[in-house]
């Protein structure tokens with residue numbers, strides 16, 4: 001309602017029911033009040049009118065009573081005025097006789113005055129008070145007026161007059177009786193109602209009534225409303241305007257109606273109560289479906305069942321029906337959203353979230369004598385399928401695998417965790433179940449082969465398996481352990497499965513800690529470079545130093561690069577570490593005399609990082625080391641992934657002017673084939689060949705073959721791990737040009753390098769002197 005906007009908040013209704021009820025009740029109450037007011041007014045007016053009418057009627061009664069009284073008096077005066085003796089006495093002015101007759105008349109009729117007015121202007125008679133002047137009476141008497149009011153002293157009196165005739169009128173006999181309060185009171189008693197009657201001259205009427213007013217007038221006197229009625233009485237005396245004033249208390253008159261008014265009020269009160277009750281009920285009837293909807297909406301918000309019962313076919317009923325339709329639609333949409341949220345879009349398999357839920361559920365239900373198996377699956381070389389056949393083919397393969405799994409593993413739960421990773425949950429496996437055979441069967445499920453656009457895509461998978469309760473009893477542990485086992489399976493080669501073992505967990509923990517420590521060492525500059533000399537047998541002189549990284553770990557002591565370099569490779573941290581090695585090696589080498597070079601190991605991941613050339617260039621520029629004094633050692637493994645890209649990178653580096661050596665030569669499978677594809681500057685023959693060198697042994701032949709080939713290809717050769725003179729001698733004989741190994745020196749720190757160089761120079765000096 002717009003109304004409520006302008007109402008101060010504390011008067012606003014918080015409930016529609018109350019608002020309707022109050023609106024109804026107020027409306028009815030107003031109507032009722034109007035009716036009661038009108039009726040009450042009507043009753044009062046009716047009371048007043050009837051009181052007025054009564055008073056008017058009473059006034060007429062009074063008039064008549066007064067007239068009757070006057071007539072009686074006239075009767076008495078008539079009798080005396082016709083009396084012969086009396087007429088005689090009047091005619092002869094026999095005042096004594098007259099007075100005696102008059103006195104007797106007064107006594108008989110108990111009148112206040114009786115007198116005779118003579119034609120000659122005389123007045124004879126007796127009275128309790130002073131008689132009026134003859135000239136004041138004269139006109140009325142002469143006009144034949146028989147009765148009227150005269151003034152007797154201070155009081156007014158009713159007078160009746162009869163002519164005294166002989167036979168001509170010689171005077172008038174007038175008799176008067178007082179109209180004082182006592183008399184009037186007596187008369188009032190004759191009236192039906194309690195009336196205060198008074199006769200008084202018009203001039204003495206209460207001022208509120210006005211001099212000339214006749215009829216009914218209401219006057220208020222101290223809260224009492226008084227109804228007055230004034231009628232004119234005939235006057236026998238000139239100048240006297242007598243009035244009959246009737247006073248009647250209106251409040252008293254209306255008192256008999258007050259009962260009626262009370263009844264009306266009581267009826268109104270009863271009506272009002274009824275209206276309030278009815279309004280409340282009406283309001284409740286109207287708002288109850290709305291309240292039901294309100295409650296249902298709240299339930300809907302809480303995600304509970306929110307349908308409402310429809311009880312009518314009106315607007316509210318239709319609103320309820322629409323609401324129910326909406327509830328259904330929301331439920332359906334919620335179901336769809338939940339499905340989307342819990343399923344993988346490509347395969348429609350449960351996703352990781354749902355898998356976790358289902359696993360938790362299955363673990364709760366697991367019986368103590370039953371086992372539960374969580375299998376993590378990673379497709380082998382799925383990336384190759386994607387890269388060579390395109391993503392649509394990859395998707396098709398995934399869908400095919402998923403559909404097949406669902407077909408074959410009826411009651412197992414199969415989920416896609418993302419990418420080419422799946423998870424399988426097998427519950428209710430008896431303790432006697434042959435898990436290895438089961439794993440084999442699962443593995444077979446992934447051996448799929450599909451043809452896409454005429455090209456065949458093969459799938460195989462590696463599996464990591466964790467079994468409850470042996471490998472964990474909660475979902476998180478089981479999934480983590482299955483993942484660890486998968487990691488191991490992947491490392492062990494494709495298309496294998498691996499059951500979780502405790503040691504895997506410890507290894508993983510160790511790896512995590514190491515990775516953290518590596519990051520700290522990178523941040524805090526916690527690495528050192530040691531250097532091992534490279535010696536030319538041919539030239540009998542020191543040629544270079546190989547930079548070998550050292551990690552003095554604050555707790556574990558010196559950690560071998562053989563241990564942390566593979567981890568740095570896996571985590572990608574090698575790129576940052578390798579950059580530091582390149583810069584530090586160049587910086588150190590720049591301080592070495594002559595053309596002494598530095599050899600730096602470049603790991604495969606570092607080699608393929610896009611900015612290796614930039615790093616090398618910048619290290620050379622910063623240190624001032626000529627490019628020719630830098631040698632990069634790479635291993636055959638860089639050729640495994642992408643030969644073309646590798647060759648591009650090698651040529652790029654070569655363009656910078658640096659030398660490139662193939663490290664650990666002979667350990668790879670097809671070492672020789674790489675030699676054809678890129679002209680290395682140097683081959684570093686792996687120490688395993690050197691270790692096997694015994695005079696005349698097979699290894700010697702291998703070394704010779706390598707040196708011959710290298711010579712033919714214009715590459716230098718260096719033998720690693722030369723520990724004694726005998727080995728050195730053989731290598732010299734077999735044509736190997738350089739050696740590296742403990743025979744010359746173990747890897748030494750930067751300071752020791754300078755001492756070593758000096759020492760070598762001194763030795764050379766001595767040799768020369770000897771020569």
Ligand code: C2E
Nearest residue numbers: 547548549561562565581601602603721722723740741742
């Ligand atoms: P590598 O490049 O083949 O280095 C030679 C390894 O043989 C070094 O081990 C060295 O100490 C050891 N060695 C040298 N002479 C002898 C000997 O006479 N007898 C025996 N038994 N061993 C000898 P180190 O320093 O432990 O390095 C191991 C491997 O770690 C290196 O093999 C290299 O592949 C890698 N590495 C070392 N430093 C770096 C580096 O800065 N970056 C990269 N990417 N890899 C590095």
Ligand code: MG
Nearest residue numbers: 546601633663
């Ligand atoms: Mg090396």
Ligand code: MG
Nearest residue numbers: 663664684720
């Ligand atoms: Mg090596």
